Each structure stands twice: as structure tokens, then as C-alpha cells.
Amino acid sequence: ATRYDPQTAEEKWRAAWDKAALFEAKSPAEAGDAPKAYVLEMFPYPSGRLHMGHVRNYAMGDVVARYKRAKGYNVLHPMGWDAFGMPAENAAMERNVHPGEWTYQNIAAMKAQFMKLGLSLDWSREFATCDPEYYGDQQALFLKFLEKGLVYRKASKVNWDPVDNTVLANEQVIDGRGWRSGALVEQRELTQWFFRITNYAEDLLEEVQKLERWPEKVRTMQANWIGRSEGLQMRFEFASDAPTGYADGLEIFTTRPDTLFGASFVALSPDHPLTIKLAEHSEELKAFRAKCAQIGTSEEAIEKADKLGFNTGLTVKHPFDESITLPVWVANFVLMGYGTGAIFACPAHDQRDMDFARKYDLPVKPVVLPPNTDGQTFNVDTEAYTGPGTIFNSGFLNGLSIEDAKRGAIEKIESMGLGEGTVNYRLRDWGVSRQRYWGCPIPVIHCDSCGIMPVPETDLPVRLPEDVSFDKPGNPLERHPSWKHVDCPTCGSAARRETDTLDTFVDSSWYYSRFASVRDLEERAYWMPVDQYVGGVEHAVLHLLYSRFFARAMRDVGLLDLPSGEPFAGLFTQGMVTHETYKSAAGKWLQPSEVQKDGDIWIETATGAIATPGPIEKMSKSKKNTVDPDAIIAQFGADVARWFVLSDSPPERDVEWTQAGVEGAARFAQRLWSVFDNLPEDATVQPGDDADSLDLRKVSHKAVAAIDKAIEEFRFNSAVATIHEWVSALKKAESAGDAILGARQEGASMLARCLTPFMPHLAETCWERLGKEGFVSAADWPIVDSSLTVDDSVTMAVQVNGKRRAEITVPKAMSKDDVEALALSQKEVTSFIEGKSVKKTIVVPGRIVNIVVA
Ligand code: ANZ
Numbered sequence: 001a002t003r004y005d006p007q008t009a010e011e012k013w014r015a016a017w018d019k020a021a022l023f024e025a026k027s028p029a030e031a032g033d034a035p036k037a038y039v040l041e042m043f044p045y046p047s048g049r050l051h052m053g054h055v056r057n058y059a060m061g062d063v064v065a066r067y068k069r070a071k072g073y074n075v076l077h078p079m080g081w082d083a084f085g086m087p088a089e090n091a092a093m094e095r096n097v098h099p100g101e102w103t104y105q106n107i108a109a110m111k112a113q114f115m116k117l118g119l120s121l122d123w124s125r126e127f128a129t130c131d132p133e134y135y136g137d138q139q140a141l142f143l144k145f146l147e148k149g150l151v152y153r154k155a156s157k158v159n160w161d162p163v164d165n166t167v168l169a170n171e172q173v174i175d176g177r178g179w180r181s182g183a184l185v186e187q188r189e190l191t192q193w194f195f196r197i198t199n200y201a202e203d204l205l206e207e208v209q210k211l212e213r214w215p216e217k218v219r220t221m222q223a224n225w226i227g228r229s230e231g232l233q234m235r236f237e238f239a240s241d242a243p244t245g246y247a248d249g250l251e252i253f254t255t256r257p258d259t260l261f262g263a264s265f266v267a268l269s270p271d272h273p274l275t276i277k278l279a280e281h282s283e284e285l286k287a288f289r290a291k292c293a294q295i296g297t298s299e300e301a302i303e304k305a306d307k308l309g310f311n312t313g314l315t316v317k318h319p320f321d322e323s324i325t326l327p328v329w330v331a332n333f334v335l336m337g338y339g340t341g342a343i344f345a346c347p348a349h350d351q352r353d354m355d356f357a358r359k360y361d362l363p364v365k366p367v368v369l370p371p372n373t374d375g376q377t378f379n380v381d382t383e384a385y386t387g388p389g390t391i392f393n394s395g396f397l398n399g400l401s402i403e404d405a406k407r408g409a410i411e412k413i414e415s416m417g418l419g420e421g422t423v424n425y426r427l428r429d430w431g432v433s434r435q436r437y438w439g440c441p442i443p444v445i446h447c448d449s450c451g452i453m454p455v456p457e458t459d460l461p462v463r464l465p466e467d468v469s470f471d472k473p474g475n476p477l478e479r480h481p482s483w484k485h486v487d488c489p490t491c492g493s494a495a496r497r498e499t500d501t502l503d504t505f506v507d508s509s510w511y512y513s514r515f516a517s518v519r520d521l522e523e524r525a526y527w528m529p530v531d532q533y534v535g536g537v538e539h540a541v542l543h544l545l546y547s548r549f550f551a552r553a554m555r556d557v558g559l560l561d562l563p564s565g566e567p568f569a570g571l572f573t574q575g576m577v578t579h580e581t582y583k584s585a586a587g588k589w590l591q592p593s594e595v596q597k598d599g600d601i602w603i604e605t606a607t608g609a610i611a612t613p614g615p616i617e618k619m620s621k622s623k624k625n626t627v628d629p630d631a632i633i634a635q636f637g638a639d640v641a642r643w644f645v646l647s648d649s650p651p652e653r654d655v656e657w658t659q660a661g662v663e664g665a666a667r668f669a670q671r672l673w674s675v676f677d678n679l680p681e682d683a684t685v686q687p688g689d690d691a692d693s694l695d696l697r698k699v700s701h702k703a704v705a706a707i708d709k710a711i712e713e714f715r716f717n718s719a720v721a722t723i724h725e726w727v728s729a730l731k732k733a734e735s736a737g738d739a740i741l742g743a744r745q746e747g748a749s750m751l752a753r754c755l756t757p758f759m760p761h762l763a764e765t766c767w768e769r770l771g772k773e774g775f776v777s778a779a780d781w782p783i784v785d786s787s788l789t790v791d792d793s794v795t796m797a798v799q800v801n802g803k804r805r806a807e808i809t810v811p812k813a814m815s816k817d818d819v820e821a822l823a824l825s826q827k828e829v830t831s832f833i834e835g836k837s838v839k840k841t842i843v844v845p846g847r848i849v850n851i852v853v854a
């Protein structure tokens with residue numbers, strides 16, 4: 001018996017695959033009648049090193065790609081790099097290395113690691129989003145969108161660090177302070193670029209429901225993000241003197257017109273035009289606005305902040321009861337970017353309104369009565385009631401359900417000419433301006449006389465300058481001595497380049513179409529949509545939404561022939577790789593390899609000090625529980641690493657990395673190899689039709705059918721389990737020796753092919769050992785003889801008076817009478833019917849025998 005040596009085998013096969021360009025996708029013409037399959041995993045950010053999460057993600061995509069290839073598909077399985085972004089600039093600041101140099105070095109290092117995994121990737125289509133050829137075409141796309149009105153500019157808030165004099169990303173604001181300077185962050189208005197994603201809000205929402213091969217959870221997250229709500233936009237007329245320009249009243253937006261009778265006050269955003277106007281004459285309000293401006297721009301920051309209010313002294317009339325007036329406040333929780341930037345507040349049924357009302361001592365009047373409660377006694381304290389119920393305390397709406405009351409209130413307001421029912425979306429246009437260097441330059445020029453001029457197509461790409469410095473905070477493009485100074489393409493006078501770059505989410509919003517083809521629109525149309533997309537659920541909202549927008553926008557400017565506008569027909573979101581965590585007595589994280597168990601307690605191996613085990617968590621550097629794929633590959637081989645991350649857990653769940661598990665996988669690889677190694681090196685013979693041969697053949701054919709189904713259904717762990725059982729059967733068959741050689745050879749040849757998606761290098765070695773021509777990576781999926789997969793026997797439960805007492809296995813064709821007789825003769829059954837009379841026996845063929853006794 002020989003040992004399988006993964007190190008030599010893996011290197012050998014990778015070189016051979018490479019030489020044969022085995023995984024390059026065929027052109028549509030070469031493919032002939034073969035159907036296409038586009039398999040894509042979310043491309044990686046070149047952080048510098050591969051982690052186990054990558055291994056799992058790409059191993060899953062590779063299973064699908066290799067399987068589809070074996071099934072006769074023309075497969076596209078490309079790889080590239082999502083290469084722009086902040087970490088490169090941080091490295092530049094910290095280590096004085098150019099972001100480009102840092103990025104391309106990381107790409108080289110990670111690519112070398114990727115190569116070792118034996119993934120069936122078409123590297124001929126590789127690119128990095130920071131390649132000028134890529135971002136140049138992105139600039140061309142931007143200009144097409146601009147022409148079509150899908151891009152525009154407007155003033156918008158940014159986080160401003162007053163010490164570093166720079167714009168901060170939301171992640172760079174920590175507890176309201178700049179991450180580097182520690183200064184209190186201010187909100188500043190800047191004119192920025194936006195993609196008009198809201199144009200497609202309705203379509204994005206409608207179509208997401210139809211994506212049947214997407215996880216339900218992700219579809220819901222998309223729908224919630226788009227957030228369609230039906231509401232009412234209406235005016236509250238002023239009871240006090242109307243401010244200039246507000247003679248008709250104040251426009252508000254609500255999704256709960258049913259609660260109008262519970263209105264307690266009206267609130268304006270600190271950035272509402274009326275607030276700004278009032279602040280011109282009030283130092284106090286001016287100061288209040290400044291205070292509000294210190295809260296971050298993110299919805300989350302606003303959600304978390306304390307409620308702040310300012311009473312303007314103005315009052316408005318209640319639309320249904322003129323005798324009621326409501327005070328007008330300015331409230332920090334009202335956003336200017338949503339609805340009209342003004343609301344009416346009903347504290348009894350909205351928590352933000354409630355917090356505000358309790359703080360400023362404003363009235364709380366419940367108008368929705370929960371089911372099975374009494375209107376006399378029901379009350380709310382500090383918790384708003386947001387559940388279902390019946391309307392009360394509400395004049396003409398009394399007794400109606402919430403939905404009916406909404407409709408009733410809208411109709412009434414419409415008939416009074418005070419407003420109209422509307423459809424609103426939570427989705428905002430996508431702000432894409434970033435005041436950063438390492439991103440795609442926005443290809444426009446600002447001219448004092450001509451305005452904003454697109455860079456002529458022939459001048460693309462607008463390349464990033466190489467000679468930049470990161471010694472000061474702020475945007476290096478802005479302070480570069482010459483880069484931004486250009487002549488206006490129209491009038492020739494001195495003008496300025498746009499120094500904003502695009503959000504890196506833009507880069508990843510169309511890369512799939514670039515892989516399909518750089519320029520050839522027909523080839524793009526051939527490959528699109530992606531048939532199977534695989535990636536982390538952390539991208540379930542923004543990346544997928546932006547990609548869906550881009551596919552539509554590209555379609556509408558004539559660059560993508562994809563009628564549905566849906567770039568990903570199938571989506572799978574994989575779980576994470578987790579590992580144990582440990583802490584020292586001093587509370588510092590320890591690597592799992594630094595501790596050992598001593599009786600009931602854990603100790604640090606080096607010092608003997610007590611260590612505490614923590615929860616099993618996602619591998620992360622900060623918790624010191626990562627496992628380096630390189631080390632695992634060096635010790636066990638890539639196949640074993642792949643096998644481990646695919647076994648044990650369903651792909652959508654987390655899988656826990658354990659040393660014992662990976663060692664078990666390595667042992668299994670050897671055991672599997674021995675199935676092939678123990679076959680005599682004889683010529684292939686036909687399987688016999690004796691009972692033993694037939695039994696083994698059935699195991700093999702059923703296993704192929706089961707693995708096939710498991711891969712189709714993304715249950716790789718169950719395919720792994722089937723291979724385990726199959727190998728056991730083949731090992732057992734070794735004792736029968738040459739008598740069933742044909743069946744053993746057939747099983748081995750089928751096994752090698754089914755193993756290929758999981759452990760491709762080992763599979764090639766097995767295939768070679770069988771003396772087969774060519775690569776198993778290029779072989780067809782085994783054909784299942786369906787006469788060998790139908791079970792001719794069936795297991796049935798036997799019940800006595802409805803209680804399960806026994807089980808019988810019978811030929812499927814056995815008559816009811818024979819089944820009944822057999823059931824009655826089981827000794828577990830006889831003991832229950834002894835001394836009683838059998839009233840009736842019911843046989844449900846193939847399932848159950850029920851014996852009724854009295
Ligand atoms: C009165 C009311 C009563 C509301 C009640 C809610 C509950 P969704 O459903 O998420 O779309 N709102 C409107 N514009 C706002 C803004 N610019 N900033 C902050 N809040 C705003 O949210 C719509 C509800 O959020 C609206 O319905 C409004 O409060 C508030 F029992 O009006 B509601």
C-alpha cells in the first residue's frame with residue numbers, strides 16, 4: 001500500500017491543468033450546443049492574505065463550477081480583485097508606501113495562495129478594479145449615466161473633522177469623534193454626486209420577489225431596505241401667524257394617518273427650510289442647530305442620539321378639529337432627507353415621539369386600542385403601543401381597523417383639499433462622492449464659464465496621479481500641485497478637474513459584466529446573468545442592490561442586453577468559519593494553540609497560568625482565533641482544507657474549525673486513496689450480475705444520484721456524507737476480492753468523478769491510477785443506471801392500536817395479504833396481540849401496517 005502525498009500531487013496537477021488551459025471558458029461559437037453556466041463568487045478585497053472564510057467561499061463556488069463542467073456546460077468561473085478602498089490609504093499613511101504598490105503586492109501574494117487551492121478558475125479574465133483599463137471604462141459608464149440623467153449633483157451632509165480638515169466616512173466617526181484626531185465631528189454641506197437609484201425603486205422591489213433562487217431572507221432584506229410605504233402628504237394650517245411663504249400651511253408626511261386624532265405636536269427637522277429661516281432671528285435656535293449638527297449622518301447615529309427639541313412658539317390647527325392647536329417644535333430625530341422633513345407626532349404609538357413627549361412634557365393620547373382591552377382603562381406609559389388594534393378616541397374613525405382608518409383619514413384629508421395619499425420609499429439616491437485618493441476619479445471638469453463638462457471620451461481614462469503624499473490628512477488629489485489644473489474641453493480656458501473619487505461600491509457593481517466580456521456586447525449578453533453567485537450575507541443589502549441598479553442602468557444606456565435587469569439569477573450566502581477563543585487571566589486573547597486542558601481547567605501551555613475558554617466565534621485577528629490556510633495547506637494539502645470546510649455543516653450555516661476535524665479529513669483522504677491503491681492493476685472488466693456485484697453497483701449508482709441532487713440543492717455536507725458511506729462500502733467490497741472486481745472498478749471510476757468538485761487533486765491521482773485517459777477535471781459526470789437506483793424493497797412500520805411496535809422490510813411487490821401475515825408474525829407484535837382478538841388490519845402499501853385489537 002502506498003500513501004497519497006498531497007504536496008507532490010497537488011503541485012503536479014495544478015501545473016498540468018494550467019498548461020492545458022483547462023478552465024478557460026469557451027467562446028459562444030466554440031461552445032456549440034452546450035448550455036452556459038456563469039458561476040461567480042464575490043471577488044475578494046486584496047487585504048494581503050487569504051483567510052479560512054475565503055477558502056470556504058471559493059471552495060463552494062468551485063464545487064458548482066466543476067460540477068457544471070462535468071455536466072456538459074460551458075462554464076465561466078472568473079476571478080479578480082476589488083482593489084480600491086481605504087485600507088490602501090491607511091497603509092500609505094502608516095507605512096509610507098504608495099496605495100498602488102501596496103495593493104498590487106497584496107494581489108500577487110493572494111493570487112499565489114489562491115493558486116494553491118486548485119480552484120477551476122479562468123484567470124485569463126483577471127483584472128483589478130484599480131487597473132486604469134477597468135476604471136477608465138467605469139468613467140465612460142459614469143458619463144453615459146450622466147447623459148441619461150441617472151447621475152446628478154446636489155448638496156448633502158458629510159462628516160467633517162475640523163482638526164484634520166477632512167471628510168470622514170461613517171466608519172471613521174466613533175462616538176461622534178474623528179477616529180484620528182478625536183475631535184468632535186461636525187456636519188457640513190458639500191455638493192456631491194448621486195446615482196438616481198430611486199428611479200428604479202418600484203422595479204427593484206417588484207423584481208426581487210421573483211428571484212426564486214435567492215434566499216428568502218435576502219429578498220426580505222432587500223425589500224425592507226427599499227421600504228415601500230403608503231402614506232399621506234398633507235398640510236397643517238397655521239393657527240399662529242403663518243411665517244412668510246407658509247400661508248398654505250406646513251407640509252408633513254405620515255404613514256399613520258389613522259393616528260391623526262392622537263397628534264400631540266408637529267416637528268421640523270433641524271435642516272428644514274423653515275427652521276433655517278427662524279434661526280436667522282434666533283440665536284438660541286442657531287445654537288440648537290449647531291448642537292444637532294454634531295450627531296453623525298448615519299441613520300444609526302441619529303437613532304441612538306438623545307432626543308433634542310426646541311419649541312418655536314408657532315402653532316398649527318388640527319385638521320379634524322379646529323379648536324385643537326398643536327405646538328411646532330424642532331426635533332433632532334426628524335431627518336431632512338425623508339418625506340418632507342416635517343411630521344406630526346403621535347407619542348402613544350411611536351417610540352421616538354414618546355421619548356420626546358416624556359422629555360418635554362407634551363400630551364400623550366392613545367388612539368389605537370389593542371385587541372381584547374378596555375378603552376376605559378387602556379393607557380400607555382413610556383412605551384409606545386405599535387401593535388394592531390381598533391381606533392378609539394378618534395371621532396369619525398372610531399371603531400375602524402388601522403387599515404380602514406388609514407383609508408378613511410386619507411379620503412377625508414383629500415376631500416378637504418389638505419393633502420394626498422402617496423407612495424414613499426425609504427430608499428435614497430446613492431451618494432457616490434468620496435474625498436479620497438484611492439478610488440476611481442469622477443471624469444468631469446469644472447469650468448467657470450461653461451459649468452460642469454464631461455471629460456471627452458478620447459481623454460479617458462482620467463488616471464490617478466502617481467506622485468501623491470499622505471503626510472497630511474485630506475484628499476491628496478485636492479492638494480496635488482498640477483493634477484487638477486486642466487483646460488476646459490469646450491472653451492479652452494483654465495478649469496479644474498473634479499477631485500472626488502467614486503465610492504468603491506461602484507467598482508463592484510458591474511464587475512460581473514466585465515468578466516463576461518470587456519467590450520463585446522454579444523458575449524456579455526451570452527453569459528449574463530450570473531447563474532450562481534456565492535458570497536457572504538454581509539453583502540445582502542448594499543452590494544446586491546447597487547449591482548441590481550447598475551445592471552438596469554447599463555441596460556438602459558445600451559451597454560447590457562439583459563431585459564430583466566437582474567444580474568444574479570441564483571444567489572447563495574454561505575456561513576462563516578468559526579473557531580474557539582481563549583483569554584488569559586489578564587484578559588488578553590490567546591491562540592487556541594497556546595492553551596491546553598488540564599483535568600477540568602484550561603491552562604496556558606507556556607506558563608501554566610489559568611486560561612478561560614470563551615465562545616466559539618467567527619475567525620478574526622482581534623480574537624486570535626484565526627487559522628492560516630497556508631499552514632493547513634502545507635501540512636495537509638488544499639484538498640483536505642476544502643473537504644473540511646465543506647463537511648459537517650450545511651453551507652448556509654457556520655462551520656466550526658477543529659484540529660481533530662481537519663486531521664479526520666486527512667485520514668479520510670488516505671482511506672479513499674486506498675480504495676484505488678488496493679485495486680489490482682488489471683484491465684477494466686465488466687461488472688458481473690451476481691448478487692454481490694449487484695449490491696455494490698447499487699450503492700455506487702445510488703451514491704452518484706444522491707451527490708448529484710445534493711450539489712444541485714447546495715447541500716455539500718450531505719454529498720460529503722454520501723462519499724463517506726460509499727467509501728466504506730467499497731472498502732468492505734475489498735474482502736470479496738476479484739470476484740466482484742468489475743463492480744469495484746466501476747464504483748471507483750464513478751467515485752473519482754464525483755470526488756472531483758471536492759478534492760480535485762486527489763481525484764486526478766485516483767483517475768490516473770485507474771489508467772484513464774485525460775483529466776478527471778475534464779471528464780463527464782457519471783451516468784446513473786436508473787434500474788440500479790430504484791429500491792425493490794421497502795421498510796414499513798407496524799402499529800398495534802396506533803402505537804409503533806415493529807418494522808418490517810419487504811419486497812415492494814409483496815401482496816397485501818403476505819405483508820399482513822408477516823406483520824402479525826413479528827415477535828414484538830405477537831406479545832401485544834396475545835389473548836386479544838384482531839378486529840382489523842390496515843395495510844398502507846409501502847408505508848404502514850396498522851393492527852387494531854380489542
Ligand atoms: C405620524 C405617526 C404616528 C407616525 C405614529 C408613526 C407612528 P416609515 O414607516 O419608516 O416610512 N417620519 C416621517 N418623515 C420623517 C422624517 N423626515 N424623519 C423622521 N421621521 C419621519 O416612517 C414614516 C413615519 O416616520 C411617519 O409616520 C412619521 O411619523 C415619521 F403612531 O407620522 B408618522
Ligand code: ZN
Pocket residue numbers: 447448449450451488489490491492493495
Ligand atoms: Zn469652459
